[in-house]
Amino acid sequence: MTSNETAQGAYKTGEYAITKQDLTKAALSIGALGMEFSWTYANQMGLAFGMMVKKMLKKIYHDDPSGYAAALERHTAFFNITVCLAPFVGGIAMSMEERIAKGEMPPESVNDIKAALMGPLSGIGDAVFLTTIRVVAAGIAISLAAQGNVLGPIIFLLLFNVPQYFLRVWGIHKGYEIGVSLLETAEQSGIMDKVIKAAGIIGMMVVGSMTCGMFWATLAVEFGSGDEVTTLQSVLDGIMPGMLGLAFMGLYYFLLKKKVSPMILILGTMVLGVVGVYFGILA
Numbered sequence: 001m002t003s004n005e006t007a008q009g010a011y012k013t014g015e016y017a018i019t020k021q022d023l024t025k026a027a028l029s030i031g032a033l034g035m036e037f038s039w040t041y042a043n044q045m046g047l048a049f050g051m052m053v054k055k056m057l058k059k060i061y062h063d064d065p066s067g068y069a070a071a072l073e074r075h076t077a078f079f080n081i082t083v084c085l086a087p088f089v090g091g092i093a094m095s096m097e098e099r100i101a102k103g104e105m106p107p108e109s110v111n112d113i114k115a116a117l118m119g120p121l122s123g124i125g126d127a128v129f130l131t132t133i134r135v136v137a138a139g140i141a142i143s144l145a146a147q148g149n150v151l152g153p154i155i156f157l158l159l160f161n162v163p164q165y166f167l168r169v170w171g172i173h174k175g176y177e178i179g180v181s182l183l184e185t186a187e188q189s190g191i192m193d194k195v196i197k198a199a200g201i202i203g204m205m206v207v208g209s210m211t212c213g214m215f216w217a218t219l220a221v222e223f224g225s226g227d228e229v230t231t232l233q234s235v236l237d238g239i240m241p242g243m244l245g246l247a248f249m250g251l252y253y254f255l256l257k258k259k260v261s262p263m264i265l266i267l268g269t270m271v272l273g274v275v276g277v278y279f280g281i282l283a
Helices: 003-010 020-027 046-060 065-074 083-101 108-146 151-189 192-213 232-239 243-257 262-278
Strands: none
Touching: 020 046, 020 083, 020 151, 046 065, 046 083, 065 083, 083 108, 083 151, 108 151, 192 243, 232 243, 243 262
16 A cells, blocks of 8 residues: 555545544644643643544544543643644544544553654754744844834744644644554554554653653752761762652652642642742752
């Protein structure tokens, strides 16, 4: 099967089939465009991602209300990415959900794939759009504005947003097509389980790196005297850098499994931070 045939075959017909129009509408929906407007500490862009794909999920699970509810819960889980690349991941996710609805894939595989894609795609997206296109667009716009040209801000908006909107629409279609062809190839070769397992491993690596990179706390407890004074934090870093963040991640994971509300954990962390700094335990 050629790539063109695979792409054409990705779009099925029927009342409950996902169409090109469905994908385009999702890429330009309030969920896709509001990825950062509904950002939360608990799920980051998870709520917006769920809003982006919910209409397509309703089609996939049109005769299975409990399946739809479970799928919607899956797609409101933790998610974070360069916003214009979210529709691309959404397209891949919907091609997987069609297989999950048929019982051909385990439900947890879709979030493994999403987690595996977050880090690499964000690295590319941030470099291209935030540190390159945005800077170039701002430079041109500022130069025009400094000369009194009213086109300055308009040029900035066009240079920065036109590529993003094109990528949103093209990305969700390409993601859906790639998802179908990838799954078909993996299924035919018998490596589907290996792909899912590898995605899960990469996803855990992404979560692990975020645990270390997004945790900001230092133990200020000192011991020793004179020139031999050292901190507990330096001792822990000597054993394993990021140990404190790993410990708290494990604690939060345990509490979440015990159904403790994420908002309680967030508020508790804020209180713990203030109290720790006040008593000189944290810095």
